[in-house]
Amino acid sequence: xxxxxxxxxxRESVLDPQGVAVQNALHTMEYKEVQEVRIGKYMELxxxxxxxxxxxxxEMCEKLLANTVIEDYSYEIEEVVSS
Amino acid sequence: xxxxxxxxxxRESVLDPQGVAVQNALHTMEYKEVQEVRIGKYMELxxxxxxxxxxxxxEMCEKLLANTVIEDYSYEIEEVVSS
Numbered sequence: 317x318x319x320x321x322x323x324x325x326x327r328e329s330v331l332d333p334q335g336v337a338v339q340n341a342l343h344t345m346e347y348k349e350v351q352e353v354r355i356g357k358y359m360e361l362x363x364x365x366x367x368x369x370x371x372x373x374x375e376m377c378e379k380l381l382a383n384t385v386i387e388d389y390s391y392e393i394e395e396v397v398s399s
Numbered sequence: 400x401x402x403x404x405x406x407x408x409x410r411e412s413v414l415d416p417q418g419v420a421v422q423n424a425l426h427t428m429e430y431k432e433v434q435e436v437r438i439g440k441y442m443e444l445x446x447x448x449x450x451x452x453x454x455x456x457x458e459m460c461e462k463l464l465a466n467t468v469i470e471d472y473s474y475e476i477e478e479v480v481s482s
Contacts, residue, residue, distance in 0.1 A: 317434075325441065342459060342463060345463065347458075347459055349446045349448070349449040350447075351446065351447055353445075354443040354444075355442050356440075356441045356442070356443075357440065358406050358407070358408065358439040358441035359436060359437065360408070360435075360436070360437040360439070361437075362434040362435040362436075363432045363434065365432070372432070375430075376433075380424055380425060380428065
């Protein structure tokens with residue numbers, strides 16, 4: 317079994333209106349030290365044993381989990397030994 | 400300067416319809432090994448130097464970045480030495 321953590325973020329060149337809105341809200345709440353906020357998706361997948369898990373996860377990211385036109389993705393795969 | 404990574408996820412007890420939808424889509428695309436998908440938010444904050452950064456970040460999470468009724472949050476703070 318595998319636990320996979322996927323991080324999907326907007327590319328640097330892409331405007332992040334959601335991040336700007338959160339940043340403004342934090343400033344309103346007196347957290348003036350906040351200089352930038354970028355918001356993305358964090359996904360936790362549980363996978364049954366499978367061969368070539370890395371290639372499969374990369375495919376899932378490329379095909380569905382990330383919009384590679386405007387987003388970057390990274391992932392961490394952790395094998396979980398079922399007791 | 401600090402780079403802060405915040406992870407906000409739904410509590411285990413809370414149904415994740417978005418995660419179920421993604422899981423079904425992956426199954427349709429023949430990724431049958433996917434047993435569960437949980438979707439959350441991933442935020443990158445850039446903070447100017449500030450005292451007690453950990454307490455401030457915790458406050459931001461509690462007050463705005465996470466809905467602590469249905470979400471859990473965790474964060475990592477990395478000090479960035481400006482060149």
